[in-house]
Amino acid sequence: MTRDRIKKILEKDITQHAIVGLIILNSVLIGLETSPSYMKSYGYYIDQIDHVILIIFVLEILLKLYAYRLEFFKDSWNIFDSLIVLISITPSLGASFSVLRALRILRTLRLLKNIPKLKIIIESLLHSIPSIGWIGVLLIIVFYIFAVIGNNLFGTAYPEYFGSLMGSLFTLFQIMTLESWASGIARPIITSSPFTAIYFVVFILIATYTTLNVFIAIVVNTMNELHQKSLVKEEENIKKFVHIEQEFVLDRMDNMHKEIKEMKEMLIVQNKGRK
Numbered sequence: 001m002t003r004d005r006i007k008k009i010l011e012k013d014i015t016q017h018a019i020v021g022l023i024i025l026n027s028v029l030i031g032l033e034t035s036p037s038y039m040k041s042y043g044y045y046i047d048q049i050d051h052v053i054l055i056i057f058v059l060e061i062l063l064k065l066y067a068y069r070l071e072f073f074k075d076s077w078n079i080f081d082s083l084i085v086l087i088s089i090t091p092s093l094g095a096s097f098s099v100l101r102a103l104r105i106l107r108t109l110r111l112l113k114n115i116p117k118l119k120i121i122i123e124s125l126l127h128s129i130p131s132i133g134w135i136g137v138l139l140i141i142v143f144y145i146f147a148v149i150g151n152n153l154f155g156t157a158y159p160e161y162f163g164s165l166m167g168s169l170f171t172l173f174q175i176m177t178l179e180s181w182a183s184g185i186a187r188p189i190i191t192s193s194p195f196t197a198i199y200f201v202v203f204i205l206i207a208t209y210t211t212l213n214v215f216i217a218i219v220v221n222t223m224n225e226l227h228q229k230s231l232v233k234e235e236e237n238i239k240k241f242v243h244i245e246q247e248f249v250l251d252r253m254d255n256m257h258k259e260i261k262e263m264k265e266m267l268i269v270q271n272k273g274r275k
Helices: 003-011 013-032 036-074 076-092 098-114 116-154 165-176 181-192 194-274
Strands: none
Touching: 003 013, 003 036, 013 036, 013 098, 036 076, 076 098, 098 116, 116 165, 116 194, 165 181, 165 194, 181 194
Protein backbone atom coordinates (compact mmCIF):
# COMPACT_ATOMS: atom_id res chain seq x y z
CA MET A 1 0.00 0.00 0.00
CA THR A 2 1.37 3.41 -0.97
CA ARG A 3 2.06 6.21 1.50
CA ASP A 4 -0.54 8.46 -0.07
CA ARG A 5 -3.16 5.74 0.31
CA ILE A 6 -2.27 5.28 3.98
CA LYS A 7 -2.44 9.04 4.53
CA LYS A 8 -5.94 9.19 3.07
CA ILE A 9 -7.09 6.29 5.26
CA LEU A 10 -5.62 7.84 8.43
CA GLU A 11 -7.13 11.25 7.68
CA LYS A 12 -10.63 9.94 6.96
CA ASP A 13 -13.35 10.99 9.41
CA ILE A 14 -14.35 7.39 10.02
CA THR A 15 -10.78 6.56 11.09
CA GLN A 16 -10.61 9.55 13.44
CA HIS A 17 -14.01 8.71 14.93
CA ALA A 18 -12.94 5.10 15.43
CA ILE A 19 -9.80 6.22 17.29
CA VAL A 20 -11.86 8.53 19.51
CA GLY A 21 -14.25 5.66 20.23
CA LEU A 22 -11.34 3.37 21.19
CA ILE A 23 -9.85 6.05 23.47
CA ILE A 24 -13.18 6.47 25.28
CA LEU A 25 -13.68 2.68 25.52
CA ASN A 26 -10.14 2.23 26.84
CA SER A 27 -10.67 4.97 29.45
CA VAL A 28 -13.89 3.30 30.64
CA LEU A 29 -12.17 -0.10 30.89
CA ILE A 30 -9.29 1.36 32.92
CA GLY A 31 -11.90 2.90 35.22
CA LEU A 32 -13.61 -0.49 35.60
CA GLU A 33 -10.29 -1.98 36.73
CA THR A 34 -10.63 0.01 39.95
CA SER A 35 -13.65 -2.14 40.86
CA PRO A 36 -12.70 -5.49 42.46
CA SER A 37 -16.11 -6.99 41.64
CA TYR A 38 -15.84 -6.17 37.93
CA MET A 39 -12.26 -7.44 37.77
CA LYS A 40 -13.29 -10.67 39.48
CA SER A 41 -16.04 -11.29 36.91
CA TYR A 42 -14.63 -9.71 33.74
CA GLY A 43 -10.94 -9.06 34.49
CA TYR A 44 -9.65 -11.40 31.77
CA TYR A 45 -11.79 -9.82 29.05
CA ILE A 46 -10.96 -6.28 30.20
CA ASP A 47 -7.21 -7.03 30.03
CA GLN A 48 -7.48 -8.62 26.59
CA ILE A 49 -9.48 -5.72 25.15
CA ASP A 50 -6.96 -3.31 26.70
CA HIS A 51 -4.08 -5.10 24.96
CA VAL A 52 -5.89 -5.10 21.60
CA ILE A 53 -6.60 -1.36 21.87
CA LEU A 54 -2.97 -0.67 22.76
CA ILE A 55 -1.81 -2.65 19.71
CA ILE A 56 -4.14 -0.57 17.51
CA PHE A 57 -2.71 2.65 18.97
CA VAL A 58 0.85 1.46 18.32
CA LEU A 59 -0.04 0.46 14.75
CA GLU A 60 -1.59 3.89 14.17
CA ILE A 61 1.64 5.62 15.26
CA LEU A 62 3.78 3.29 13.12
CA LEU A 63 1.57 3.86 10.06
CA LYS A 64 1.81 7.61 10.57
CA LEU A 65 5.59 7.37 10.82
CA TYR A 66 5.67 5.35 7.59
CA ALA A 67 3.25 7.65 5.76
CA TYR A 68 4.53 11.05 6.87
CA ARG A 69 8.20 10.26 7.58
CA LEU A 70 9.98 13.39 8.88
CA GLU A 71 6.81 15.46 8.51
CA PHE A 72 5.41 13.39 11.38
CA PHE A 73 7.73 15.15 13.85
CA LYS A 74 6.83 18.62 12.59
CA ASP A 75 3.40 18.31 14.24
CA SER A 76 3.69 18.67 18.02
CA TRP A 77 0.42 16.78 18.46
CA ASN A 78 1.97 13.71 16.81
CA ILE A 79 4.87 13.84 19.26
CA PHE A 80 2.39 14.22 22.12
CA ASP A 81 0.47 11.15 20.86
CA SER A 82 3.67 9.12 20.57
CA LEU A 83 4.77 9.96 24.12
CA ILE A 84 1.37 9.00 25.53
CA VAL A 85 1.39 5.65 23.70
CA LEU A 86 5.03 5.03 24.67
CA ILE A 87 4.27 5.68 28.35
CA SER A 88 1.22 3.42 28.23
CA ILE A 89 3.30 0.58 26.70
CA THR A 90 5.56 0.42 29.78
CA PRO A 91 3.16 -1.45 32.09
CA SER A 92 2.16 -3.76 29.23
CA LEU A 93 5.77 -4.96 28.92
CA GLY A 94 5.47 -6.75 32.25
CA ALA A 95 6.07 -3.99 34.77
CA SER A 96 3.96 -4.62 37.82
CA PHE A 97 4.39 -1.27 39.51
CA SER A 98 1.01 0.29 40.33
CA VAL A 99 2.28 3.75 39.37
CA LEU A 100 3.25 2.55 35.89
CA ARG A 101 -0.09 0.79 35.46
CA ALA A 102 -1.87 3.97 36.52
CA LEU A 103 -0.08 5.83 33.71
CA ARG A 104 -2.25 3.98 31.19
CA ILE A 105 -5.05 6.43 31.96
CA LEU A 106 -2.91 9.05 30.19
CA ARG A 107 -4.20 7.55 26.94
CA THR A 108 -7.37 9.55 27.64
CA LEU A 109 -5.33 12.68 26.92
CA ARG A 110 -5.27 11.67 23.26
CA LEU A 111 -8.82 13.02 23.12
CA LEU A 112 -7.26 16.48 23.30
CA LYS A 113 -5.95 15.97 19.77
CA ASN A 114 -8.69 13.86 18.23
CA ILE A 115 -11.60 16.12 19.26
CA PRO A 116 -11.23 19.43 17.33
CA LYS A 117 -13.04 21.58 19.93
CA LEU A 118 -10.76 20.38 22.74
CA LYS A 119 -7.75 20.88 20.48
CA ILE A 120 -8.73 24.51 19.87
CA ILE A 121 -9.12 25.15 23.61
CA ILE A 122 -5.71 23.63 24.43
CA GLU A 123 -3.99 25.54 21.62
CA SER A 124 -5.67 28.74 22.84
CA LEU A 125 -4.43 28.14 26.39
CA LEU A 126 -0.90 27.46 25.14
CA HIS A 127 -0.88 30.61 23.02
CA SER A 128 -2.24 32.56 26.00
CA ILE A 129 0.61 31.55 28.32
CA PRO A 130 2.71 34.74 27.75
CA SER A 131 -0.25 37.01 28.59
CA ILE A 132 -1.37 34.76 31.46
CA GLY A 133 2.18 35.01 32.81
CA TRP A 134 1.76 38.77 33.16
CA ILE A 135 -1.49 38.18 35.04
CA GLY A 136 0.57 36.00 37.40
CA VAL A 137 3.03 38.87 37.89
CA LEU A 138 0.12 41.22 38.63
CA LEU A 139 -1.30 38.74 41.17
CA ILE A 140 2.07 38.42 42.91
CA ILE A 141 2.26 42.21 43.27
CA VAL A 142 -1.34 42.39 44.58
CA PHE A 143 -0.71 39.52 47.02
CA TYR A 144 2.51 41.08 48.29
CA ILE A 145 0.93 44.50 48.86
CA PHE A 146 -2.11 43.10 50.67
CA ALA A 147 0.02 40.63 52.66
CA VAL A 148 2.20 43.46 54.01
CA ILE A 149 -0.90 45.58 54.77
CA GLY A 150 -2.61 42.60 56.45
CA ASN A 151 0.46 41.83 58.55
CA ASN A 152 0.60 45.43 59.79
CA LEU A 153 -3.13 45.68 60.46
CA PHE A 154 -3.95 42.25 61.89
CA GLY A 155 -0.60 40.58 62.69
CA THR A 156 -0.74 41.31 66.41
CA ALA A 157 -4.42 40.49 67.01
CA TYR A 158 -4.62 37.51 64.62
CA PRO A 159 -1.14 35.96 64.34
CA GLU A 160 -2.60 32.64 63.12
CA TYR A 161 -3.70 34.39 59.91
CA PHE A 162 -1.44 37.42 59.47
CA GLY A 163 1.42 36.81 61.92
CA SER A 164 4.07 36.53 59.17
CA LEU A 165 4.48 37.37 55.52
CA MET A 166 4.15 33.75 54.43
CA GLY A 167 1.17 33.22 56.73
CA SER A 168 -0.49 36.33 55.29
CA LEU A 169 0.11 35.14 51.73
CA PHE A 170 -1.47 31.75 52.51
CA THR A 171 -4.45 33.43 54.18
CA LEU A 172 -4.94 35.68 51.13
CA PHE A 173 -4.78 32.63 48.88
CA GLN A 174 -7.54 31.01 50.93
CA ILE A 175 -9.58 34.21 50.67
CA MET A 176 -9.04 34.34 46.90
CA THR A 177 -10.41 30.78 46.54
CA LEU A 178 -13.46 31.91 48.58
CA GLU A 179 -13.00 28.85 50.83
CA SER A 180 -14.47 29.70 54.29
CA TRP A 181 -13.07 33.21 53.96
CA ALA A 182 -16.13 34.93 55.44
CA SER A 183 -16.98 32.75 58.44
CA GLY A 184 -13.45 31.54 59.13
CA ILE A 185 -11.34 34.68 58.60
CA ALA A 186 -13.16 37.87 57.71
CA ARG A 187 -16.13 37.95 60.12
CA PRO A 188 -14.09 37.49 63.33
CA ILE A 189 -11.79 40.34 62.25
CA ILE A 190 -14.64 42.59 61.05
CA THR A 191 -16.41 42.11 64.39
CA SER A 192 -13.57 43.88 66.19
CA SER A 193 -13.11 46.54 63.49
CA PRO A 194 -15.92 47.05 60.92
CA PHE A 195 -13.77 49.19 58.62
CA THR A 196 -11.51 46.22 57.90
CA ALA A 197 -14.29 44.89 55.63
CA ILE A 198 -12.99 47.31 52.98
CA TYR A 199 -9.66 45.42 53.00
CA PHE A 200 -11.28 42.06 52.27
CA VAL A 201 -13.82 43.33 49.74
CA VAL A 202 -11.20 45.25 47.72
CA PHE A 203 -8.83 42.26 47.72
CA ILE A 204 -11.53 39.84 46.54
CA LEU A 205 -12.68 42.22 43.79
CA ILE A 206 -9.11 42.59 42.49
CA ALA A 207 -7.68 39.12 43.07
CA THR A 208 -10.71 36.97 42.31
CA TYR A 209 -13.25 38.62 40.04
CA THR A 210 -11.15 41.11 38.08
CA THR A 211 -8.25 38.72 37.52
CA LEU A 212 -10.57 35.86 36.57
CA ASN A 213 -12.40 38.03 34.04
CA VAL A 214 -9.10 39.24 32.56
CA PHE A 215 -7.92 35.62 32.31
CA ILE A 216 -11.12 34.58 30.52
CA ALA A 217 -10.89 37.61 28.22
CA ILE A 218 -7.32 36.72 27.22
CA VAL A 219 -8.22 33.10 26.44
CA VAL A 220 -11.33 34.10 24.47
CA ASN A 221 -9.36 36.72 22.56
CA THR A 222 -6.67 34.16 21.74
CA MET A 223 -9.34 31.72 20.53
CA ASN A 224 -10.72 34.42 18.24
CA GLU A 225 -7.24 35.17 16.90
CA LEU A 226 -6.60 31.50 16.19
CA HIS A 227 -10.01 31.25 14.53
CA GLN A 228 -9.23 34.26 12.34
CA LYS A 229 -5.85 32.77 11.41
CA SER A 230 -7.53 29.49 10.46
CA LEU A 231 -10.05 31.40 8.33
CA VAL A 232 -7.25 33.31 6.60
CA LYS A 233 -5.36 30.06 6.01
CA GLU A 234 -8.50 28.40 4.67
CA GLU A 235 -9.13 31.39 2.41
CA GLU A 236 -5.56 31.17 1.09
CA ASN A 237 -5.99 27.45 0.41
CA ILE A 238 -9.23 28.16 -1.47
CA LYS A 239 -7.51 30.87 -3.51
CA LYS A 240 -4.66 28.51 -4.35
CA PHE A 241 -7.13 25.83 -5.36
CA VAL A 242 -9.11 28.28 -7.52
CA HIS A 243 -5.88 29.56 -9.08
CA ILE A 244 -4.74 26.02 -9.90
CA GLU A 245 -8.16 25.15 -11.34
CA GLN A 246 -8.18 28.39 -13.30
CA GLU A 247 -4.78 27.65 -14.79
CA PHE A 248 -5.94 24.13 -15.62
CA VAL A 249 -9.09 25.41 -17.34
CA LEU A 250 -7.15 28.07 -19.25
CA ASP A 251 -4.61 25.47 -20.31
CA ARG A 252 -7.40 23.18 -21.51
CA MET A 253 -9.05 26.05 -23.36
CA ASP A 254 -5.74 26.93 -24.98
CA ASN A 255 -5.28 23.32 -26.08
CA MET A 256 -8.83 23.24 -27.44
CA HIS A 257 -8.19 26.47 -29.30
CA LYS A 258 -5.06 24.97 -30.86
CA GLU A 259 -6.94 21.79 -31.80
CA ILE A 260 -9.75 23.80 -33.41
CA LYS A 261 -7.20 25.87 -35.31
CA GLU A 262 -5.48 22.72 -36.52
CA MET A 263 -8.82 21.23 -37.59
CA LYS A 264 -9.64 24.40 -39.53
CA GLU A 265 -6.28 24.26 -41.27
CA MET A 266 -6.86 20.59 -42.14
CA LEU A 267 -10.31 21.40 -43.55
CA ILE A 268 -8.87 24.22 -45.63
CA VAL A 269 -6.16 21.91 -47.01
CA GLN A 270 -8.78 19.21 -47.80
CA ASN A 271 -11.00 21.72 -49.57
CA LYS A 272 -8.10 22.98 -51.65
CA GLY A 273 -7.20 19.39 -52.58
CA ARG A 274 -10.72 18.70 -53.83
CA LYS A 275 -10.64 21.78 -56.05
